[in-house]
Amino acid sequence: MESVDITIIGAGVIGLALAARLVQPNKTVVILEQHKHIGEEISSRNSEVIHAGIYYPTQSLKATLCVEGKELLYDFCQQYQVPHRRCGKLIVANTTDDEERLALVQQQAINNGVNDLQLLSSQQVKKLEPAIQATSALLSPSTGIIDSHQLLLTLSRLAEERGALLLRNTQFKQGEISSNRFILNVQTGKEAYQFSSQVLINAGGLHAQTIANTIEGFPKSDIPSLYYCKGSYFKLAGSFKLNHLIYPLPEANTTGLGIHATIDLAGQVRFGPDTEYIDRVNYDVSTHHLTTYCQAIQRYYPGLKKEQLVPDYAGIRPKLQAPNSPPADFMIQTAAEHQIPGLINLFGIESPGLTASLAIANKVADYIGV
Ligand SMILES: Cc1cc2nc3c(=O)[nH]c(=O)nc-3n(C[C@H](O)[C@H](O)[C@H](O)COP(=O)(O)OP(=O)(O)OC[C@H]3O[C@@H](n4cnc5c(N)ncnc54)[C@H](O)[C@@H]3O)c2cc1C
The missing domain is CATH 3.30.9.10 (D-Amino Acid Oxidase, subunit A, domain 2)
Structure with a gap:
C-alpha cells in the first residue's frame, strides 16, 4: 500500500493554506478534493472581506487567528500579487x-x-x-477586500510547486486507524483505492462532521453538531x-x-x-x-x-452555534481532545475563516510539529 506523510481532506482556502504551509522536501502531502475545481464550496461563496477582528470574544480562536491572519494575508497578497485593497x-x-x-x-x-x-x-x-x-x-x-479566487489559485499553485499532490475529483470515503497510521479509502470517478497516511487533516468545511463520522474508531461523541x-x-x-x-x-x-x-x-x-x-x-x-x-x-x-x-x-x-444560542468558536480538534494522534479536525470554520486561513495553517503546523 502506498503511504504518505500528511493527507488533507478538502481544497478550500483552509486545506490549500495548510498544504502550502505543511509541504516540505521531506514531507509528502496529498490533498483530496471531491469536486473538479478547488474552492467550489464555502470559499467561493462569501463576502471576500479581510476582517479586522473586531467583534469576536477576546482570546477566542476567531479573535486571535483573525487579527494574526489579517496581517499574514496582507503580506501574502503583497508578496504574491493577489489583488486586494485595504479600503476600510x-x-x-x-x-x-x-x-x-x-x-x-x-x-x-x-x-x-x-x-x-x-x-x-x-x-x-x-x-x-x-x-x-x-x-x-x-x-x-485595517479592513479590506480580496479576490478570493486569486487567493485560492495562488495557494494551490504554491502547494503544488512545493511538491504537494492535489487530487481533484477525488472523494474521501472512509478511514480507519491501524498501528498509528490512517488507512484511507478514496474514490476518483469509478475507481476506488486505498493508501495510508501518518497525519490526517479534516478540512472538509460543510462536510467536516460527515468525514469525522466515517473514521472508524473516532468517538462519535466528539463530533460537534453542525x-x-x-x-x-x-x-x-x-x-x-x-x-x-x-x-x-x-x-x-x-x-x-x-x-x-x-x-x-x-x-x-x-x-x-x-x-x-x-x-x-x-x-x-x-x-x-x-x-x-x-x-x-x-x-x-x-x-x-x-x-x-x-x-x-x-x-x-x-x-456550531445553534439558532438563538451564544456564539461558538472555531474548533481545531487534536489528540489533546480526542486521543487519536495525527488526526486534526477543523469544525465550524465560518467567518472569519478566509481572513484567518494562513494563521489557522500556522497553528495546525505547530500542533503537528512541522
Ligand atoms: C456567507 C458567508 C460569508 C463569509 N464572508 C467571509 C468574509 O468576508 N471574510 C472571511 O474572512 N470569511 C468569510 N466567510 C468564511 C469563509 O468563507 C470560510 O471560513 C472559508 O471559506 C472556509 O474554508 P474551508 O476550506 O474550511 O471550506 P470549503 O471552502 O468549503 O472547503 C472544503 C472543501 O472540502 C471538500 N470536501 C468535503 N468533503 C470531502 C470529501 N469527503 N472528500 C474530498 N473533498 C471533500 C469540499 O468539496 C470543499 O471544497 C464567509 C462564509 C460565508 C458562508
Whole structure:
C-alpha cells in the first residue's frame, strides 16, 4: 500500500493554506478534493472581506487567528500579487441604542488588540460617503477586500510547486486507524483505492462532521453538531459607488454581522449576507424576505429602491452555534481532545475563516510539529 506523510481532506482556502504551509522536501502531502475545481464550496461563496477582528470574544480562536491572519494575508497578497485593497469599513450607528452598542464594539476591538478604530461624527461620515446616513460611525482602517479566487489559485499553485499532490475529483470515503497510521479509502470517478497516511487533516468545511463520522474508531461523541446557516447576497443595479464597506451593528449573538454593503475589486456594490438556518444545502437566492432586507439597508442607505436589488449568490456557514444560542468558536480538534494522534479536525470554520486561513495553517503546523 502506498503511504504518505500528511493527507488533507478538502481544497478550500483552509486545506490549500495548510498544504502550502505543511509541504516540505521531506514531507509528502496529498490533498483530496471531491469536486473538479478547488474552492467550489464555502470559499467561493462569501463576502471576500479581510476582517479586522473586531467583534469576536477576546482570546477566542476567531479573535486571535483573525487579527494574526489579517496581517499574514496582507503580506501574502503583497508578496504574491493577489489583488486586494485595504479600503476600510464604517460601522454605522443610527439611534441612541446603536451609539451605545458602537461604544461596546470599540471596547471589544481594543480588547482584541484592534487599536486603530476611529469614531466619526455624522458630518465626517457624510464627507467619506455622501449617500450614507449615520449619527456616528466607527472607521476600521485595517479592513479590506480580496479576490478570493486569486487567493485560492495562488495557494494551490504554491502547494503544488512545493511538491504537494492535489487530487481533484477525488472523494474521501472512509478511514480507519491501524498501528498509528490512517488507512484511507478514496474514490476518483469509478475507481476506488486505498493508501495510508501518518497525519490526517479534516478540512472538509460543510462536510467536516460527515468525514469525522466515517473514521472508524473516532468517538462519535466528539463530533460537534453542525448547523447550516445560509447567507444570501443581492447586487445593486446602477452606478452607485462606495469607497468603504458599510456595516450596521452586528446581529444579536453575532450570528451574522448584519446586512452590510461590500464592494468587490471591480467596484460592484453588493448587500448581504443575511442569516437563515436551513436543513439542507441549497444555494437559491430567495426574494421572500426582500422587503425586510431592503428596510435593513435603508436605515443606513436611504436612497435604495427595492427594485435595484438583484439576486446574486448565496453561501452557507458551517455553524456550531445553534439558532438563538451564544456564539461558538472555531474548533481545531487534536489528540489533546480526542486521543487519536495525527488526526486534526477543523469544525465550524465560518467567518472569519478566509481572513484567518494562513494563521489557522500556522497553528495546525505547530500542533503537528512541522
Ligand atoms: C456567507 C458567508 C460569508 C463569509 N464572508 C467571509 C468574509 O468576508 N471574510 C472571511 O474572512 N470569511 C468569510 N466567510 C468564511 C469563509 O468563507 C470560510 O471560513 C472559508 O471559506 C472556509 O474554508 P474551508 O476550506 O474550511 O471550506 P470549503 O471552502 O468549503 O472547503 C472544503 C472543501 O472540502 C471538500 N470536501 C468535503 N468533503 C470531502 C470529501 N469527503 N472528500 C474530498 N473533498 C471533500 C469540499 O468539496 C470543499 O471544497 C464567509 C462564509 C460565508 C458562508
